[in-house]
Amino acid sequence: MTKHDTITAALLVIGxxxxxxxxxxxxxxxxxGxxxxxxxxxxxxxxxxxxxxEIAGAVNSLRQQFDYVLTTGGIGxxxxxxxxxxxxxAFDTPIIEEHPHALQAMRECFPGEELGPSLRRMARVPEGAELVPNPISGAPGYMIGNVVVMAGVPQIMRTMMKSVVRRLDTGKRIASRSIRVDAIEGDVALALAGLQAEHPDVKIGSYPYFEPSGYGTYVVLRSTDADLIENAAEALCSLLDNHGTPYAEADAGS
Amino acid sequence: MTKHDTITAALLVIGxxxxxxxxxxxxxxxxxGxxxxxxxxxxxxxxxxxxxxEIAGAVNSLRQQFDYVLTTGGIGxxxxxxxxxxxxxAFDTPIIEEHPHALQAMRECFPGEELGPSLRRMARVPEGAELVPNPISGAPGYMIGNVVVMAGVPQIMRTMMKSVVRRLDTGKRIASRSIRVDAIEGDVALALAGLQAEHPDVKIGSYPYFEPSGYGTYVVLRSTDADLIENAAEALCSLLDNHGTPYAEADAGS
Structure with missing residues (x-):
């Protein structure tokens, strides 16, 4: 896969x-995250x-549209x-019924235990796939083409994801800044539309919140260029100052 | 839409x-739920x-495949x-820029307040749609063809959903029973596969859990016929009894 600025992914949750x-x-x-x-x-x-x-249809649709497809679930x-x-x-490829490295990883997780036919099912891996280790229970995920197959159990998925992120091509990281504005969305909508028009390379999102402590709008500025975010944020803050609308930094982003 | 036993829906979350x-x-x-x-x-x-x-493409794909499509978000x-x-x-239909009933509902929510151009944007409704009331902030959702458009703010979505469910065709309710088995999935997998083969009209799902208090497997039996669930559950419980595997009812379902 060639390097480019934007790398996209889809997630397929099987459940x-x-x-x-x-x-x-x-x-x-x-x-x-x-x-x-x-x-x-x-x-x-x-x-x-x-x-x-359902799974094969979604995988084939998504793997053509995006650089990566990650799946969770259904490999127990x-x-x-x-x-x-x-x-x-989906890949029209045979399955290796007992992948030797997968079986070995499972044996190392359960030393001395007999692996019955059900557990051995978890060593089934499509031909051509590379394994993704599972330090918790041995049974691996795998990567085939641009598709990454992971467990659905959150604890296991998280350990798999830690090694998956090291294998993926990475893009320019999107920085963000989030500002909490003490006004309803309708009252800042025109100002935000103007700001968006003046800062086309910063994606300006607005999210109303209704909490027991009050209501207002989170404005989130996102871009691969942190300087552009700072410019847009300054422009937003002076607009708010001019209108006497209170606001506060909501989180740093990065 | 004609009545049939199974009514399907897709949900499109815009966010x-x-x-x-x-x-x-x-x-x-x-x-x-x-x-x-x-x-x-x-x-x-x-x-x-x-x-x-992205939204129009997904709506057009989903509304052909399922009886209903519900969307949340993006109507602020x-x-x-x-x-x-x-x-x-998606529907190739014009938008009524200021739907009179939508405007009226918003005015009733904010009596005496001037509705500025941003708020009036929330009265934009595609031609041919029926409004879904929003008692919290007035700005309605709507239903067009088999597509239901709702707000993304959870509090508002929930009030809209309460009136939406009364408008949808309803199917045979799927009953369920959930049994917590004190064994890892691999140890009950063969028994469950046999049980599934013997009870083809009950969908038998198995979900491993790993909690600080221990680990095991939830077995969930689902069917539109509660009697069939009871038969399968009895068969499951006697299998577990015979193997000396502890289990407990996890929730009643209905």
Missing amino acids: EEILSGRTQDENISYIA SLDRIGVVLSEVRIVPDGIA PTHDDVTTDAIAT | EEILSGRTQDENISYIA SLDRIGVVLSEVRIVPDGIA PTHDDVTTDAIAT
């Missing part, structure tokens, strides 16, 4: 339990059920874990 | 701030940035709120 409302997803914001820190722009997230057709030992079958279908 | 990792989504699990309670099967979730092309007063433009693009 019936999130779609049914049984479980609140914990992985999206962690992965979004990890990618943001290495300058990879998370451009789409999809959540689909544990079905081969049970009958409803069909992600590896779906990835093999 | 740059979730993709950047700045904000944790709070809406998906609420909407998933609300749909589950009226027997509508949430079949896919997508999160896309605040761009007209600021320049980065482009959902209504995207919906009008």
Whole structure:
């Protein structure tokens, strides 16, 4: 993959339990933050059920549109874990039923234990994939083409993600600055539209908040160029000063 | 729309701030739960940035695949709120710039206040849409074709969702039963695969958990027929009894 300024990724969350409302997803914001820190722009997230057709369809659509596709979930030992079958279908590639390095990693995690047929299922890996280590329970994730396949259990996904971010091409990191404005969105909307027009290379987002302590608007300035953010932030602050609207730095960003 | 046993929906979350990792989504699990309670099967979730092309593309793809599409976000007063433009693009329909009922609802929420041009932007509604009331801040959501457009602010989305669920066709409610098994997934995987084969009309899901108090597996049985769930649950419990594996009811479902 050639280096370019913007590297994009999509995340495919495989999980019936999130779609049914049984479980609140914990992985999206962690992965979004990890990618943001290495300058990879998370451009789409999809959540689909544990079905081969649904997963393979989404993978094939997303891997053509984005530089990377990360998936979470569906690589466990049970009958409803069909992600590896779906990835093999998407890439039209056979599955190595007992990948020797995967089996070895699992044996090292459970020394002296017999690995039954269910656990061995977790050593199934599509041909041509490179393993992603899992120090917690051995059974690895993998990377095939521009697709990274990870576990859905948050603790395991996080250890996998730590080694995945070191393998991805990185883009220019997007810096951000967030300012809390003590005014409703409608009262600052025109000023923000003008500011956006004058600072086209800074993405200006506005997010209303309603908290017990009061309500207002977070204005978030984002750009790969920190100087441009500072210019836009100064312009915003003098606009607010002129209108007598209170504001405060919300977080430093970086 | 004709009545059928299974009614499906997709959710489109419009939010740059979730993709950047700045904000944790709070809406998906609420909407998933609300749909589950009226027997509508949430079949896919997508999160896309605040761009007209991205939103319109996703809406047009999803509204052909599912009975309903619900969207959240991007209908505020600021320049980065482009959902209504995207919906009008997707449906190739003009926008009523100041929908009289929308304006009236906003005036009733802020009696005596002048509605400036930014707030009036929230009265923009695609032609042919029916309004969804917003008792909190007046500015309505709307329904056009099989697409429901709601605010992204969780408090406002929730009040909109309460009236939306009364307008949707409802399906057969999916009942569920959840059993916590004190064994790792690998140790129950074969038994569950056998159970699934014997009870094809019950969807048997298995979700490992790793908590400070210990680890194990949640087994979730789901079906539109509660009797079938009971049969499968009995079979599961006697399998576990025979193997001396401890388990407990995890939640009642219904």
